Structures are given as structure tokens and as C-alpha cells.
Amino acid sequence: MYIRDMLTNGKVNAVATARNRTHKHLQLDAVKIKRAQKILQAKTETETIERALDLAIAEHEKNRLVAEANERFLRSGVEIKDLYGSLGG
Numbered sequence: 001m002y003i004r005d006m007l008t009n010g011k012v013n014a015v016a017t018a019r020n021r022t023h024k025h026l027q028l029d030a031v032k033i034k035r036a037q038k039i040l041q042a043k044t045e046t047e048t049i050e051r052a053l054d055l056a057i058a059e060h061e062k063n064r065l066v067a068e069a070n071e072r073f074l075r076s077g078v079e080i081k082d083l084y085g086s087l088g089g
Contacts, residue, residue: 033045040055042048080087 033048036052037045037048040048040051042051
């Protein structure tokens with residue numbers, strides 16, 4: 001599956017368009033970029049960085065959704081039984 005499809009769940013392409021791109025001068029580790037480029041199967045360094053940023057954003061969104069679900073679960077009043085005595089307290 002193409003990484004962009006995984007990140008956007010089939011939604012409209014999340015990659016930056018020419019209209020919202022900006023030129024930056026960054027000093028980055030070339031070895032890390034090449035490793036990420038291979039892992040992400042990106043053709044260019046720019047595409048590599050865009051995909052890595054997309055992954056970071058997607059990970060943050062997943063973490064936010066999990067935290068919200070956890071809060072709802074805890075507020076639901078469900079009783080949690082510690083069958084193995086591993087939760088402490």
C-alpha cells in the first residue's frame with residue numbers, strides 16, 4: 001500500500017501543493033535522509049521529508065484519538081478488576 005494512502009485513509013492527497021510550499025534552508029543529516037528515503041520509498045529528498053512530516057502528523061492524530069477514547073472509557077464508570085494484581089494500589 002502506498003504510504004500516502006495509509007496516512008490519509010484514502011482522502012484527498014495530503015502532499016503539499018505548489019501553492020502552499022515554502023523554500024527552506026535546512027542542515028539535515030544526509031544519512032538519515034537516505035535511510036528514510038529508502039524506508040518511505042520516496043523518489044526525492046523533498047518527498048522523503050514531506051512523507052516523514054505526514055507520518056509525524058498522523059501519529060500525533062492517532063495519539064490524540066486514543067487519549068480521547070481512553071478518557072471516555074474512564075468517565076464511563078466501568079469497573080476495572082485487577083485479576084493478576086499487577087495494577088498496584
